[in-house]
Amino acid sequence: MNTVSTLSTDLYQLTMAAGYFHNRMHNKRISMELFVRRIPHKRRFLVVAGLQRALEYLRSIRFDSAHIEYLRRVPSLRGALDFEFVEFLRDFRFRGDVWAMPEGTVAFAMEPLLRVTGTLLEAQLVETTLLSIINTETMIASKAARVVLAAEDTQVLEFGSRRTSPGEAITSARAAFIAGFAATSNVEAGFQHDIPLAGTAAHSWIMAHESEQQAFQNFATVFPDHAIMLVDTYDTLEGTRRAIEAVGTKLQAVRLDSGNLLDLSIKVRKLLDEHDLAHTQIIASGDLNEHKIAELRSQGAPIDAWGVGTELVRSKDAPSLGGVYKLVEDHDTGRSVAKFSRDKATLPGCHQVFRIKKKHAFVRDIVGTTPEFHIDATPLLEEWMMSGKVTRELPSLANIRRRARNQIRALPQEVKLLAPLQSEEAPPYEVRISDALQALIERVRTREVGQEGV
Numbered sequence: 001m002n003t004v005s006t007l008s009t010d011l012y013q014l015t016m017a018a019g020y021f022h023n024r025m026h027n028k029r030i031s032m033e034l035f036v037r038r039i040p041h042k043r044r045f046l047v048v049a050g051l052q053r054a055l056e057y058l059r060s061i062r063f064d065s066a067h068i069e070y071l072r073r074v075p076s077l078r079g080a081l082d083f084e085f086v087e088f089l090r091d092f093r094f095r096g097d098v099w100a101m102p103e104g105t106v107a108f109a110m111e112p113l114l115r116v117t118g119t120l121l122e123a124q125l126v127e128t129t130l131l132s133i134i135n136t137e138t139m140i141a142s143k144a145a146r147v148v149l150a151a152e153d154t155q156v157l158e159f160g161s162r163r164t165s166p167g168e169a170i171t172s173a174r175a176a177f178i179a180g181f182a183a184t185s186n187v188e189a190g191f192q193h194d195i196p197l198a199g200t201a202a203h204s205w206i207m208a209h210e211s212e213q214q215a216f217q218n219f220a221t222v223f224p225d226h227a228i229m230l231v232d233t234y235d236t237l238e239g240t241r242r243a244i245e246a247v248g249t250k251l252q253a254v255r256l257d258s259g260n261l262l263d264l265s266i267k268v269r270k271l272l273d274e275h276d277l278a279h280t281q282i283i284a285s286g287d288l289n290e291h292k293i294a295e296l297r298s299q300g301a302p303i304d305a306w307g308v309g310t311e312l313v314r315s316k317d318a319p320s321l322g323g324v325y326k327l328v329e330d331h332d333t334g335r336s337v338a339k340f341s342r343d344k345a346t347l348p349g350c351h352q353v354f355r356i357k358k359k360h361a362f363v364r365d366i367v368g369t370t371p372e373f374h375i376d377a378t379p380l381l382e383e384w385m386m387s388g389k390v391t392r393e394l395p396s397l398a399n400i401r402r403r404a405r406n407q408i409r410a411l412p413q414e415v416k417l418l419a420p421l422q423s424e425e426a427p428p429y430e431v432r433i434s435d436a437l438q439a440l441i442e443r444v445r446t447r448e449v450g451q452e453g454v
Contacts (some may be wrong), residue, residue: 004057007067008093009128017121018080021088026121031329031350032114032397034134040318042420044428045411046107047145047404049175050137051100052394054114054130055384058098061126063089069198095388096122099381101353102395104178104403106411108431111353112381113138113323119329127325136168136173139321140312143290145408147308149416150290152297155305158200159285160313170314177397178404182305193397198307200228200255216246228253228283231268240268244275244283253281253304261286269302283307290418291318325395330453338444347437348444353380354434362410368434 020026039046063071063254068086071077096118107113113134116123147156158176161169168186173181173189183198184190201219209215214235220227227247231239231254231317240254254272256264261284272280284296285307293306310316326346329336338348347367354366354377366374383391397405406418414428421427 003060004053004129004133006061006063007070008157009125009133011074013125013128014071015076015080017125017412018085020124021085021120022080026119028120028125029118029331030117030120030327031117031331032123032325033116033328033351034114034130034323034325035061035112036107036109036230036321036323038322039109040321041423042318043142043146044415044417045142045408046138046321047104047137047141047179047408048101048113048134049103049141049161049178049382050133050135050171051103051114053137053171053336054100054133055098055390055394057133058094058096058126058385058388059390061092061094063092075200079429093388094118094122095341096385097383097387098385099383102382104400105380105406106362106404106407107138107353107380108365108427108429110347110431112351113363115328115350117329117350122267131323131325135321135323138323139315140172140175141179141404142321143312143315143318144176144181145307146290146418147312148180149408150294150297150418151306154297156180156293157182157285157305157307158186158312159199159307159309159310161186163310164313166199168313169327174397176312179410180405180408181308185307188236193196195397196445201230203230203233203445205232206233213242213246216243216276220247220250220382223422224250227251227254228255230255232256232258232264236264237267237271240271240371242275244271249277249330250278251277253283255283255307256303257284261303262296262299263401265296265301265303281305285309287311294418324400330372334424336440336444336450338441340445340449347433347441349375349437349440351381351437354378355380357410359410360410362429364432366432366434367437369389369440372434372436374434 064267072081097114098116100114101107102227103348158173158181162174165171165262169186170189173184173186173195174193177195183196185199189195206212206215216229227250229243236259243251243254264281268282277416283305284303288306288308293438327337329347329350336348350370351367352370354368354374356363
């Protein structure tokens with residue numbers, strides 16, 4: 001599991017922490033919730049990911065001597081780092097509570113994905129990193145789910161390592177696997193998370209040999225049970241003929257990485273079948289996304305697997321999720337709080353999301369207050385940490401993947417469409433505010449804005 005440094009945060013989290021401490025506000029008990037105000041218009045649902053790494057981060061927060069010495073040199077912090085605050089940082093551990101939707105859960109706008117309850121200082125301090133983890137991994141998993149929907153009964157392989165940072169390559173591979181990708185090319189991701197690996201040889205392997213056929217023969221000699229050949233270095237159809245001649249019946253698959261994938265896949269399939277190689281698969285790659293895959297499938301391209309890289313790890317059509325993390329409750333005073341600023345309003349109080357399912361399909365979600373109970377509805381947020389300790393066994397990646405598959409399968413068909421929502425379209429899935437939460441909103445609005453603002 002990738003570890004995250006304690007200092008992987010914004011400066012203002014530390015200035016606020018120091019301010020809370022010196023004003024003796026740091027032990028005030030509060031709750032903050034992480035949610036997405038609006039789903040990008042090119043998405044219709046989200047797949048939650050990143051919780052396990054978030055929990056690992058919370059368990060591992062430490063300010064060591066090197067951290068503190070560096071912070072002493074930061075001009076805006078220098079005056080606040082007196083002996084008392086430094087000793088507080090040396091002893092700091094996250095001792096809060098965490099409720100969250102399990103990874104692999106389908107979610108929608110304005111639904112809390114995670115809630116932290118603890119001291120004001122500790123809940124504030126972790127904001128940046130929690131947002132970084134959950135935003136990034138949920139963004140990738142949500143994109144990956146769309147690609148898997150487009151591929152239908154064919155496989156998708158994650159090939160994005162060279163298009164992102166080494167750390168994000170691993171988390172992207174994990175998020176994609178949760179959403180249904182079959183394998184990754186990233187060996188470290190395979191090592192850390194036991195994700196199946198996929199990959200053969202690059203064009204440089206072919207060009208390093210005196211002939212294309214010799215390159216195929218040499219590769220098959222070393223990897224007789226993994227004879228997957230990249231056939232488009234020079235001419236795709238001629239490359240396919242040479243691969244067939246060099247490898248014969250052991251040719252497991254050919255990979256097409258350029259050109260007209262529809263036309264080439266049809267011609268390559270014909271060549272393979274003419275040589276009694278019905279078992280040999282065709283793998284396609286090259287700037288693929290869900291729309292290109294869906295189009296090729298609708299046109300009858302005989303492609304068995306798809307390698308997707310840049311479009312996935314950069315979530316190219318919707319690269320920013322925009323999750324936020326806001327204060328919702330002051331437990332010391334019993335005061336629910338919310339923002340009412342235009343386009344940035346939040347919901348007051350601690351929340352639970354209740355999902356109603358009928359005949360194996362999701363019908364609607366209800367965002368309500370935590371004490372509520374709704375008949376025939378499943379509460380989605382679960383307790384994961386209490387007083388800084390993980391309170392349940394973390395699910396295996398296989399179980400998280402299974403959860404995502406079952407959740408996506410239960411979505412109404414209109415939610416699974418790939419077409420982006422138009423601005424005038426209503427969301428395809430209903431998320432209601434409960435009566436109790438609506439009453440709380442009005443009470444807080446009246447208190448903070450006054451009757452004229454209602």
